[in-house]
Amino acid sequence: xxxxxxxxxxxxNNAKNFEDSALYSLKHLGVEVEELPRWNCCGxxxxxxxxxxxxxxxxxxxxxxxxxxxxxxxxTLCAMCYNTLKRANERVKADPESLDKINQFxxxxxxxxxxxxxVLHLLELxxxxxxxxxxxxxxxxxxxxxxxxxYYGCLLIRPKxxxxxxxxxxxxxxxxxxxxxADPVDFPYKTECCASYQTVxxxxxxxxxxxxxxxxxxxxGAEVVALSCPLCAFNLDHRQKExxxxxxxxxxxxxxxxxxxxxxxxxxxxxxxxxxxxFIDPKPILKEKGLI
Amino acid sequence: xxxxxxxxxxxxxxxxKVEEISxxxxxxxxxxxxxxxxxxxxxxxxxxxxxxxxxxxxxxKDELLQSKSIWICASCFTCNARCPKGIxxxxxxxxxxxxxxxxxxDHLKIEKLSDAEKSNVPPIAIISSLRKFTS
Ligand code: SF4
Ligand code: SF4
Ligand code: SF4
Ligand code: SF4
Numbered sequence: 001x002x003x004x005x006x007x008x009x010x011x012x013n014n015a016k017n018f019e020d021s022a023l024y025s026l027k028h029l030g031v032e033v034e035e036l037p038r039w040n041c042c043g044x045x046x047x048x049x050x051x052x053x054x055x056x057x058x059x060x061x062x063x064x065x066x067x068x069x070x071x072x073x074x075x076t077l078c079a080m081c082y083n084t085l086k087r088a089n090e091r092v093k094a095d096p097e098s099l100d101k102i103n104q105f106x107x108x109x110x111x112x113x114x115x116x117x118x119v120l121h122l123l124e125l126x127x128x129x130x131x132x133x134x135x136x137x138x139x140x141x142x143x144x145x146x147x148x149x150x151y152y153g154c155l156l157i158r159p160k161x162x163x164x165x166x167x168x169x170x171x172x173x174x175x176x177x178x179x180x181x182a183d184p185v186d187f188p189y190k191t192e193c194c195a196s197y198q199t200v201x202x203x204x205x206x207x208x209x210x211x212x213x214x215x216x217x218x219x220x221g222a223e224v225v226a227l228s229c230p231l232c233a234f235n236l237d238h239r240q241k242e243x244x245x246x247x248x249x250x251x252x253x254x255x256x257x258x259x260x261x262x263x264x265x266x267x268x269x270x271x272x273x274x275x276x277x278x279f280i281d282p283k284p285i286l287k288e289k290g291l292i
Numbered sequence: 293x294x295x296x297x298x299x300x301x302x303x304x305x306x307x308x309k310v311e312e313i314s315x316x317x318x319x320x321x322x323x324x325x326x327x328x329x330x331x332x333x334x335x336x337x338x339x340x341x342x343x344x345x346x347x348x349x350x351x352x353k354d355e356l357l358q359s360k361s362i363w364i365c366a367s368c369f370t371c372n373a374r375c376p377k378g379i380x381x382x383x384x385x386x387x388x389x390x391x392x393x394x395x396x397x398d399h400l401k402i403e404k405l406s407d408a409e410k411s412n413v414p415p416i417a418i419i420s421s422l423r424k425f426t427s
Contacts, residue, residue: 014414048386158369193368197421
């Protein structure tokens with residue numbers, strides 16, 4: 001299987017641990033990943049204003065790159081890229097007049113976009129094409145006795161039209177954890193917003209949310225949290241520093257990309273996991289469980 | 293808080309502008325409160341999501357444009373997902389922000405952030421906050 005891949009900017013920086021562990025896993029699962037040439041930042045958020053077309057240009061331009069690489073679908077890892085690319089795609093597919101305007105604006109592109117690219121997330125690829133039973137067969141280092149709470153955040157599942165799982169009770173991450181032989185832990189805050197970009201100028205709000213979300217996961221017995229968004233990861237991981245300052249009784253908990261856990265189970269060497277980029281050190285718990 | 297309602301405010305072009313930019317029919321809201329019940333940000337808000345819709349119906353422009361809430365909402369779409377009338381509350385809030393931003397009244401002053409604040413956060417955070425909080 002071959003698939004075009006849109007990384008987005010954060011996967012090349014702060015979330016290199018996300019990218020490297022995902023690419024390792026996909027290679028191991030027999031998927032040939034081809035990074036898009038000349039991709040540009042998607043803009044991170046889908047523009048909600050009905051009359052604002054200019055902000056759909058960035059995501060749509062990336063879909064032209066998909067066509068140019070002779071593909072008709074593209075995979076993302078970042079939840080925000082997924083949401084923005086997919087919503088912009090659905091927006092222009094439903095509104096040919098807007099698509100026409102956007103194409104005219106991009107008159108220097110060699111081809112027009114025709115709404116014929118499919119945007120998908122790695123989670124969908126795993127569930128629908130690779131299939132979790134096949135993933136389970138490839139596991140060489142089962143994540144035995146590791147209690148994992150899966151955190152979805154907002155943009156993988158909302159709004160409904162583009163969500164990749166049940167909008168109120170998604171289970172795809174838990175199912176993956178089960179395939180890796182981990183113990184999934186359910187908790188009520190798994191789809192609660194982490195306060196997102198408020199982290200730039202109002203980190204105290206993020207500290208409150210991080211406290212609520214993570215203590216809820218801990219109360220259910222979680223030892224680590226798995227997720228799929230570099231902004232969620234920053235807020236739930238790095239902002240534990242601010243959280244601990246505000247809530248002295250708060251206990252740190254490691255945050256990992258689900259792909260890091262998957263890569264471990266698939267036998268990935270430790271240096272590929274880039275655990276140095278995880279702020280709360282996951283090594284002690286991973287060592288305790290005999291996983292690294 | 294004392295609120296004055298008048299025919300003039302209800303007929304103000306502000307109401308039409310919010311409906312146009314958001315693409316939502318404000319009068320569809322019957323004030324059930326479900327949007328506010330599920331909103332993770334209400335503890336920081338001065339006007340709750342259901343009140344935002346009511347204020348917008350009534351053309352309470354000054355109250356909305358000065359509210360803290362419009363900058364606290366992080367477009368998490370929980371309210372949209374749960375509104376029994378299918379109203380996209382997050383879009384209405386975006387429209388109110390847009391009315392200010394389109395007058396170049398930026399909410400986030402990037403030049404006021406220290407280098408440490410900027411270099412600590414990942415690109416995804418900087419870009420999304422600039423997209424939401426500046427024109
Ligand atoms: S959403 Fe993320 S990772 Fe995606 S391109 Fe944009 S900022 Fe960068
Ligand atoms: S949880 Fe936070 S960062 Fe993640 S998708 Fe929602 S707002 Fe974004
Ligand atoms: S959930 Fe919908 S109908 Fe109910 S108060 Fe909110 S906007 Fe109005
Ligand atoms: S989109 Fe905004 S108003 Fe709606 S639930 Fe989320 S934070 Fe609250």
